[in-house]
Amino acid sequence: MKKNIKYSICFLMMAFCASCATDGKIHRPEAEADPFEGFNRSVFEFNYQFDKYVMKPVAKGYRAVTTPFVRRRIRSALSNLREPLSAANYLLQADPKSSAISLSRFVVNSTLGLVGTFDVAEGWGLKRDHATFNETFAKWCIKDGPYIVLPFLGPSTPRAAVGMAFEFAFDPVFWATYNDANIRDKVAYSYAALQAVSLRESAMTLTDDLERNSVDFYAATRSSYLQYQSKLRCFNDVSDGTEVYDFDFGIEDEDMAFQEMENE
Amino acid sequence: MKKNLLSVLTACMVFLAGGARAEVNAGKAETFVKNVTAEGIEEIINANVPQAEKDARFAKLFNEALDLDFIGQFVLGRNWRTATPAQRKEFIQVYRQLNISTWSKRFDEFKGKNFVFKGTSPSNSQGQVFVNSLVPMDQGEPAKVVWRVREKNGQYKIVDIIIENVSLAITARNEYTAFIKNNPGGIDALIANLKSKI
Numbered sequence: 084m085k086k087n088i089k090y091s092i093c094f095l096m097m098a099f100c101a102s103c104a105t106d107g108k109i110h111r112p113e114a115e116a117d118p119f120e121g122f123n124r125s126v127f128e129f130n131y132q133f134d135k136y137v138m139k140p141v142a143k144g145y146r147a148v149t150t151p152f153v154r155r156r157i158r159s160a161l162s163n164l165r166e167p168l169s170a171a172n173y174l175l176q177a178d179p180k181s182s183a184i185s186l187s188r189f190v191v192n193s194t195l196g197l198v199g200t201f202d203v204a205e206g207w208g209l210k211r212d213h214a215t216f217n218e219t220f221a222k223w224c225i226k227d228g229p230y231i232v233l234p235f236l237g238p239s240t241p242r243a244a245v246g247m248a249f250e251f252a253f254d255p256v257f258w259a260t261y262n263d264a265n266i267r268d269k270v271a272y273s274y275a276a277l278q279a280v281s282l283r284e285s286a287m288t289l290t291d292d293l294e295r296n297s298v299d300f301y302a303a304t305r306s307s308y309l310q311y312q313s314k315l316r317c318f319n320d321v322s323d324g325t326e327v328y329d330f331d332f333g334i335e336d337e338d339m340a341f342q343e344m345e346n347e
Numbered sequence: 348m349k350k351n352l353l354s355v356l357t358a359c360m361v362f363l364a365g366g367a368r369a370e371v372n373a374g375k376a377e378t379f380v381k382n383v384t385a386e387g388i389e390e391i392i393n394a395n396v397p398q399a400e401k402d403a404r405f406a407k408l409f410n411e412a413l414d415l416d417f418i419g420q421f422v423l424g425r426n427w428r429t430a431t432p433a434q435r436k437e438f439i440q441v442y443r444q445l446n447i448s449t450w451s452k453r454f455d456e457f458k459g460k461n462f463v464f465k466g467t468s469p470s471n472s473q474g475q476v477f478v479n480s481l482v483p484m485d486q487g488e489p490a491k492v493v494w495r496v497r498e499k500n501g502q503y504k505i506v507d508i509i510i511e512n513v514s515l516a517i518t519a520r521n522e523y524t525a526f527i528k529n530n531p532g533g534i535d536a537l538i539a540n541l542k543s544k545i
Contacts, residue, residue: 115521155485212488288456296449298540302525306518314512325471328493328514332421332472332506 115309116229123232127301130237134283142283156200157281163192163199164274165213167255172214176222176318184209217246221315230305238308371476373467376496379503380478383412384462392458405451414497414504415443421506422519426527426534434534441541448545460484462492474498475506 117123146154166189173182188204188211196203205211220242221227228241236247251257260270297303313327391404419439420427427435465479475497481489495507495516507516523537530536 210488292449292453296445296544297522298537299522299526299529303518303522306521307513310513310517311511326468326477326493328507328509328512328517329470329472329477330514330517332470332475332495332497332516 115306117305118229119231123230123305124301126232126234127304129234130232131300133235138279138283139287142280142287145280145284146287154281154284157277158285159192159196159202160199161278161281162211162213163189163196163202164254164256166192168216168250168253169212169214171253172216172219175219176214178214181212181214184212185214215246216249217243218315220246222318224317224319227312227315230309238304240312243312371474371496371498373469373476373478376476376498376503377464377467377478380480380494380496380505381462381464383408383505384480387454388457388461392454401454402451405454406447409447409450410443412505413446414499414506415439415446417497417504417506418516419443421516422523423534424520424524426524430534434538437538438534438541441538441545444545445541463489468493470495472497477509 149157166185170182170185170189173179173185188202188209189199191204191207191209192199192202202211225242227243231239231241231244233239233244236244239247256274257267257271260267293303293307294300310328386408387405391401391408394401394404396404416439419442420435422442423430423435423438430438460482462480462482465481468477468479470476475495478494478496480492480494482492483489491511493509494505495509495514497504497506507514509515526537526540527533532539
């Protein structure tokens with residue numbers, strides 16, 4: 084039953100994605116498209132309040148009862164549980180070498196690294212590098228579509244949302260406990276909650292800072308998210324050597340403008 | 348043979364065109380960024396001086412290394428054209444102060460970290476180049492930090508910092524444009540809002 088719901092969500096999102104995919108490039112600073120801005124701002128505000136009254140206090144509590152060492156171990160273990168998904172995604176991206184590294188890391192860290200709490204494999208030269216479904220879809224040249232803010236989950240695009248749904252549906256933790264109805268739900272919820280809290284805690288300083296310095300937190304978040312997404316490229320994207328962040332930065336009448344300023 | 352000649356000619360043309368487009372010295376730009384980061388780490392983060400002295404040193408380094416007049420103008424976008432000279436001046440001043448106070452507070456988080464420089468990439472903008480660097484993290488992959496450097500009259504200045512593909516200048520530009528668009532107070536309201544954050 085639960086599986087069915089997950090799949091329906093996936094397909095709904097896929098249908099949504101197909102119907103409204105647009106070019107997500109933001110090479111020109113002016114062209115940051117946001118056709119659902121009104122709706123997005125409402126959801127953003129809802130998320131902000133939820134974060135303020137629920138997520139952030141919980142994350143602070145988590146920070147208060149744990150030491151940085153413990154939090155690092157937990158982050159490491161959670162990251163380890165993602166390795167099989169990374170391995171699968173690297174295969175889908177036709178990158179068997181990275182896939183093998185992810186898989187080896189999972190085997191080594193799950194055993195010698197004490198269920199992933201320590202990153203032993205990194206010391207062996209197997210560097211951590213995650214791959215997501217969103218990246219895979221981007222490699223397959225699927226467009227990201229318009230910017231959308233999802234309730235609870237935050238900034239996204241249809242492509243990223245489908246990727247997230249896939250990640251959720253194919254998560255090894257979910258499948259490992261699937262046949263045991265007694266613990267399945269408990270494990271799934273605790274796992275999701277721990278992931279959310281750990282992520283929120285690790286991003287605390289950054290988001291606090293961004294928020295404090297923002298005159299329009301929504302716009303700042305959107306811009307950062309879309310720029311970050313723009314690094315995901317299609318496999319046959321012919322690069323002309325131009326970096327995605329190489330915006331037109333020249334100002335023609337610069338000297339004139341500053342002359343005026345100086346004269347003032 | 349003929350084909351070879353053609354490719355040499357093409358190469359020459361490309362080289363000339365590239366030279367005409369941006370004659371910025373990439374090597375010098377990279378050295379400039381290296382020196383700035385080294386000074387920041389040695390003279391500020393690792394220096395055994397009171398916080399007030401650190402802040403003063405940071406403000407000095409920031410003003411010398413970054414072209415805030417240029418960045419401020421870019422960040423205001425099309426609103427720069429309609430702004431009065433007084434507004435322009437005040438905006439740049441406030442934007443400078445806000446950046447200095449924000450970054451000097453966060454600078455200490457950088458303790459124990461360092462930059463690994465990875466060469467340069469060309470830019471389409473006149474006299475500008477990207478200096479690439481990586482910052483190794485405690486866990487996982489290193490963070491990619493790219494410095495946009497502009498050469499003017501033989502002087503090098505940083506005009507943008509791009510962290511994991513997110514440009515600080517573009518983010519500020521988009522944010523301020525949105526603010527001005529949604530706010531009846533326009534640029535004056537923006538200046539007042541930024542002032543309240545310093």
